[in-house]
Amino acid sequence: MDLDAEVLAVSTDDLQGAESVVEGLGLDFPILYDPAATVVREYGVYNLNHDSLATPSAFVIDKSGKVRWKHIGKGRYDNATNKQIIDALLELS
Secondary structure, eight states, rough: OOOOOOOOOOSSOHHHHHHHHHHHHOOSSEEEEEETOOOHTTTOSSSSSSSSSSSEEEEEEOOTTOOOEEOOSTTTTOOOOOHHHHHHHHOOO
């Protein structure tokens, strides 16, 4: 199934931490390295739990740049499921 989508991740870890996550999880999509947390601040998901961390989040953004769906976790391990993301992408097609 071709969803005409691109997957990107943003890491606020230091470069060594980000690299170890990529290697440990075997990720094969681009990880944007953002130790200053500029991107996560722009999306409003930095320090929501007063822990100086990015809250686990996922965004589906259409080709015009509009956020069409988002999941902002309630805690450190509250990630969007693959099914939730795929369903959101299917709604765009």
